[in-house]
Amino acid sequence: MRKLIFGMNVTLDGYIAASGDDIGWSGGEGPDSSPSNELFQWWSDRVDATGLALYGRKLWESMSSHWPTADKQPGATPAAIEFAGRWRNMPKVVFSSTTSTVDWNTRLVTGDAVTEITRLKADDGGPMDIGGATLAAAAMRAGLIDEYAIVTHPVLVGGGTPFFTALDNWVNLSLVETRTFPGGVVLSRYETRR
Numbered sequence: 001m002r003k004l005i006f007g008m009n010v011t012l013d014g015y016i017a018a019s020g021d022d023i024g025w026s027g028g029e030g031p032d033s034s035p036s037n038e039l040f041q042w043w044s045d046r047v048d049a050t051g052l053a054l055y056g057r058k059l060w061e062s063m064s065s066h067w068p069t070a071d072k073q074p075g076a077t078p079a080a081i082e083f084a085g086r087w088r089n090m091p092k093v094v095f096s097s098t099t100s101t102v103d104w105n106t107r108l109v110t111g112d113a114v115t116e117i118t119r120l121k122a123d124d125g126g127p128m129d130i131g132g133a134t135l136a137a138a139a140m141r142a143g144l145i146d147e148y149a150i151v152t153h154p155v156l157v158g159g160g161t162p163f164f165t166a167l168d169n170w171v172n173l174s175l176v177e178t179r180t181f182p183g184g185v186v187l188s189r190y191e192t193r194r
Helices: 037-049 057-064 067-072 078-089 113-122 133-141
Strands: 004-011 015-018 052-056 092-095 106-109 128-131 147-153 160-162 173-181 185-192
Touching: 004 133, 037 078, 037 173, 052 057, 052 113, 052 133, 057 067, 057 092, 057 133, 067 078, 092 113, 113 128, 113 133, 128 133, 147 173
Parallel strands: 004 128, 004 147, 052 092, 052 128, 092 106
Antiparallel strands: 004 015, 015 160, 147 185, 173 185
16 A cells, blocks of 8 residues: 655745745755755755656646756756656646646546546555645545645745645644754654554
8 A cells, every 4th residue: 555645845824935936035946046055955865765656647747847857958967867767757647637748757547536546546556646726636635645845035025826725634643853954944754644
């Protein structure tokens, strides 16, 4: 049985993107603009340890527009080169009814996401990461998420795309790790108590 982890950069007031899908508060998509090289390395190591990444359409479009060729860009840092290679090699599934093609070790699923995620969790293999607000919300409501990795940035944006969705029932969690990164960024990891 695979473990399903939902991890994202989050504002202190609970958003993964500000209004207009603005993620500028998180430091962008690379180590040069990140709050710290240490945090960027943590994300890179997570990608390296991920057995399968599950993406919603928007997050897929954001990641696939940058990382497949990020290591070929002028001035690419060693950390960006490492991350780009890890990202391309990581097996990925994109859930979308509007995307027609995917690449870079990726499979497209157009059917019911909860059914497919349930099937994937039953397989053997390394941990699965899920990303994208809509996709993660569906998995959260279905009780499929085993761990939440919340990387909280010290900023309030006042609205946007929330990390958590409305739930019908409480979900009890156990704190398994906290870590502070430069710039006042705090990681909190929680496991779902079953």
